[in-house]
Amino acid sequence: MLARWSYISTSQLDATQAEKHMEEIVQVSIPRNRSLEVTGALLFTGNRFAQYLEGAPAAIENLKASILRDRRHREVQTIASGEAPHRHFVTWSLAYAGPSHFVSDIIERALNDALEKGDEGFEALVQMMSEFSIRGRG
Template sequence: MLARWSYISTSRLDSIDTEERIRDIVAVSIPRNRSLQVTGSLLFTGRRFAQYIEGTSAAIEELKASILRDSRHEDVRTIAWGEYAHRRFVTWSLAYAGPSHFVSDIVERALNDTLERGDEGIETLIQTMSEFSIHGRS
């Protein structure tokens, strides 16, 4: 059985070098996730992060502890966790489509919906993350 963890947080990144800092996060996370056999997706709106990760319980706990210590964000809110039957991001050690104002608007709506509707909104957010991992660069 796999484990999953998904959260939403508020960015503490300075707007001056945000894109470079996000590229650094992705560049470090991809090989680390691959070595832990973790897959998932990251979205960044310029204001908030949303991330979904899946793998063994031990790997998820290791990454969760690291993410919770990370000073680049605050107000980390868990929106999904626990055992899960299958991977949603089979081929992605970390799917990230890059910054976009259009994407930001869609993601902010999905994040707000998730925060307001709880479990009902979580699946919508995760589906949005999945679609961006597939179509985000096209």
């Protein structure tokens, strides 16, 4: 069975050090996710995180517990969990496009939609994450 977990959280990162912290998060997460055979995507707006993870149920629960304990997050809100019909990020242990103010504004709107519009907003968010990861490969 393939499981998924997606959340949106409020960042506790110091804005002046956020880029450095994000580099550290990505450097740790890629090999960890690869070792757990977890794939997914991470978005960061400067204010909020959004992440989609997919893999074996035990691996997803392990990462979820780690994220819920992580002091860099607060107000972690699950927007999707449970069984996943297929992988969205087959070749990405962690797709991350990096910071951008323009992109952050678009992402913030998508995060609000995911929180307010249920499945429709969640599916649009995952589609956007998928498009970022495909285009980011270039």
